[in-house]
Amino acid sequence: MLGSATIWAGHILSTDRRVSPLYTDAEVRHFEYLARTFDVLVVDECDGAQTNLDGRGTPMLKLSGDYDSLWSTLIRDLHDPAARGNNAFVAGVTVPSLLEMTGRFGRATERLVSHLLHLPPAFRKAHANVLLTSLSIISDMFAVDDEWDDARRDLFVEARRAFEGVFDAAVKVVAFRHTPLHGDEDEGMSDLARTLDEAAKATSQSTEAVRDLYDRLLHAIEVWERDGNEAAVHAIAKVLRTVPGLPTSHDDETFYCYTTLLVSVTLLVLQHFGLAPHLRLMNTMGLVSDNVFETRCSRDQLGVLPESLIGRLSGIRYTVSEEGNVDVSHVGFAGTPRLLPQRMIEIGKERGEGMAVLMTSATSLLEQSPSFHIGVGPHYVLRRPNAGSGWEKSRYCFLPKLDPQTQMPLRFSGAKLLQRERILRTIVDQLLRHGVLSDVEQAILNNDVVDGAGRKAAFVVNSYEQCEQLFDHIYANHPSWRGRVRYLVQPKIHGSLHDAAVTASEVESLGEDENWDLLIFPMSAIGRGVNIVYRFGPRIDKAMIGSLFFLTRPHPRGDSLQLIQGLVGRASETFDRRKFATTQEALGALREARRRTSSTIEYLLRMQLVAQRLGEYAEPFVADQMIMILQTIGRAMRGDCPAFVYFVDAAWAPNSARGMPDNDRTSMLVMMQTILAKCLAHHDPAVRESYQNLYQSFSVPMGAIENLLNDRQHV
Structure with missing residues (x-):
């Protein structure tokens, strides 16, 4: 029977690639094609496959800090050959702009590293290994006082949310001025007007006052982008001290440190975001190697997977070695890819009984291991008939x-x-x-x-x-x-x-x-x-x-995330298998599960991986x-x-x-x-x-x- 069977052999991660038009007229990825047309899926060494899938759900790309980092690769593959005289490729229409774009990314990376090294040691240590986003930093800068009543807390949170929109609008203008995103300029202006109007209502300020805050903030960030020095950070901090409705308990030095993190982290994230679509182009042109990409799930695959309990989250994480060296990574959380085989079974059921899945491994049964333990079975334990002692x-x-x-x-x-x-x-x-x-x-x-x-x-x-x-x-x-x-x-x-x-x-x-x-x-x-x-x-x-x-x-x-990936994957898988009597019960359980999981991840991100x-x-x-x-x-x-x-x-x-x-x-x-x-x-x-x-x-x-x-x- 195997002689006439249809067999597909490949790595579990390659199921997320599109099927060649030679085999189907539809635009479909392998995981769906296999689920709808094949009868059996065999996953050998399934515990190793699970850890690979978990890694897809937590993509990490080293931006700076080692030989294989993105910035090191761009220097080695792109900038160094050009600087050494092997620059004929620069004659291409797009290459000069690509060199400028990657150079701006490198400057943003080096600025973050440089300013981290000059922050007070206690502050730098406290924020190492933590997932940093503009929202998390703003939340730390303008923290809620536990002694406030609910009404004051709600007003404060609303004002902070309004400021997040204003800051986001200003910093994106600076980040994408030379590499504009696709879209109509008039539409961008209307979005800005809407953001400022909403901020004015949330803070009970006039639109003109919020516009003035935006203009001052934009100018200060532009100066930072140009100069990148201590004076530029102080200028931004001075503007942030005037945000209406957002008092802060931090002293000037601590507030300055948070401002440094906020502007340097946000601009680095946006520079990487703007650069990402062009990395594929540079790779197809043979200008850069393959290790400039994050390994993340496609949108098609994320569409069939349950969401991770900590949601979709991405940010910057830095670590500091014993020698004082800093490396910087971009980390994200999205989906629960370890459940892909289960979802393939469910997709297959749309055509009838669905596919059977056989998962094998000698080390997939170890309940204490969140990364390698398989949450179903085992249903069979095979032993060689001639097994000796x-x-x-x-x-x-x-x-x-x-x-x-x-x-x-x-x-x-x-x-x-x-x-x-x-x-x-x-x-x-x-x-x-x-x-x-x-x-x-x-x-x-x-x-x-x-x-x-x-x-x-x-x-x-x-x-x-x-x-x-x-x-x-x-x-x-x-x-x-x-x-x-x-x-x-x-x-x-x-x-x-x-x-x-x-x-x-x-x-x-x-x-x-x-x-x-x-x-x-x-x-x-x-x-x-x-x-x-x-x-x-x-x-x-x-x-x-x-x-x-x-x-x-x-x-x-x-900087390994394996333990975190395993714990998040296991918690998300466990919740996905639960049954609830009512929607209200399910939502309450979801909130509690997310709270526990987020608390665990926040704790582990701050901890060194020492048993x-x-x-x-x-x-x-x-x-x-x-x-x-x-x-x-x-x-x-x-x-x-x-x-x-x-x-x-x-x-x-x-x-x-x-x-x-x-x-x-x-x-x-x-x-x-x-x-x-x-x-x-x-x-x-x-x-x-x-x-x-x-x-x-x-x-x-x-x-x-x-x-x-x-x-x-x-x-």
């Missing part, structure tokens, strides 16, 4: 190393950025010292050796850059390992790769290579379903890597990281093999590294033990049995980690 020989060990200089445990995760490379090199030196008696050599010689055939070792790190750094260090300082090390790299368009370098798409070929003993790779860089197994010798089809050394504790980037500081959200944070860790360990268990896992970074259990007991809050390892113990003791017998089938092979060795001191063991 090789996992029972697995052994996990906490193996921190001491710094020869300080005799303190080497802690990479959480160390200052400038110290991390030295710490990582020192960890490797300690693991490879003493030649054949080294930790790595002994692991290869002794772990799961069958008929003289042993297995390989791997160093697990956080990035491709670390892979290359460690390979170079080993090659230069450990000659006995030359020729025995392979490392993972990103593919290059130009230039050649080192003979020892392999890309993720080539990594399975290591199963045919007899000459390596150590692989260095980043967590999650090797795709799911990719196996490194012996293709020769007596252990054919068995996992080639037997000993995993986690040199770093996995940790998301400081010890996340309070009640530490468990879901660790559970999300667990999925990647278990996926990595699982690579060493292919073919019913035991895994030998070494957690080397002292950050895994900092107290144990110093001889003291750890607990859930101090150690990710202890938290992982706790999560797995809860799963295997689930109150529902069917779910408990599912957990046992899926996670027992990890839970048993995880619960007996050598050298890990647990508080519960000392009670």
